[in-house]
Amino acid sequence: MTTSSKSEPFMVRFPARPGYLRLSRLNAATFASGLGFDVDALDDLRLAVDEAVTWLLRDEDAGGSVQLELSEVAGGLHLVGRRIASTLPDRPLDDLVHAIFGATTDSYDTATESGERRVTLTKSLDPTVAAS
């Protein structure tokens, strides 16, 4: 695990097991809190991270690991989640997860290719909070 000051990138890697879901939420919320996200935005982020990491963790039998990278982008947070395993089937997101991502993030993307499942999320800091 790499720790850093609030504006430096943060990376954590853990076994692809559901027990680490909470760790993912807490890490993302801690990083976002350091950027000044308010409690509403943190709630949204937790929802998004929950769905993102749950999607990464699908096909638990395939093993491997999950890596989360959090970084600050202009006015917000950028998250890249990767599940790395030898074989991972393509798992399209369902309608409700699209809706949750759409509502809780500014942009998102998912992809599966050659042993890697990847999700990226960006979320802006509310300008009224940033200014306070």
Next chain:
Amino acid sequence: MNERNDEERLRLLESFAENRDPAVRNAIVESFAPLAQYFANRYRDRGVEMADLSQVAQLGLVKAVDRFDLEQGVQFSTFAGRTIDGELKRHFRDSTWSMRVPRSLKELSIEIRQLADQRSVDLGRPPTVAELATASGYDVDRILEALDVQTAYRAQSIDRPAVGSDDGSSTVASTLGQDEAGFEQMELRDAVQSLLDTLADREREIIELRFFDDLSQSEIAERMNMSQMHVSRLLRKTFDQLRATMR
């Protein structure tokens, strides 16, 4: 179960095998409801609410009716019992890893959510974690843990394996049908409308305000004259309900 009831049940099962009539399925489910309740009761007092257990057991019973094959020569009650029990065990497996939250943290969560509501009123916007830390005297890490508790109570994601999919090859989500990346908002709304129709008016309005009108929890709270904490709680409860509906 007396002899006559067994005969009636057998006739219902034969009828359902022949025509898959939903009304017949409902009659079978109703007839075997005590069996589902019996299995639900076995898991009482293990940290999951009885109402949830009953619902899970009922869903297991419905699955059993759908999958039962008369030609296998197995008693339906035996088959249903195994299916219901499997459903309950799966529910525990999926939920307990996210539910072990110490009581002190639950209490702190309530305290912090109430404080967040109050500070939202005072500030005219949702507070940051640092502001909550200053106001409460707790450190930032403790507050982040407390805020996470409500999420931790989420039992399942819709991307978890679907009931009966022991190899993980199908998910709850897949029961909605496949989708294309980059849904347009209106298409998305149509896709989930049937799910929204299953909700009570207030819950449906909250979901629509949050996910289709893009209002924040605080804005919804103000519009609906309730606390942000209550909106947060209702959103999570509604998600769980939607997930259960999709099974």
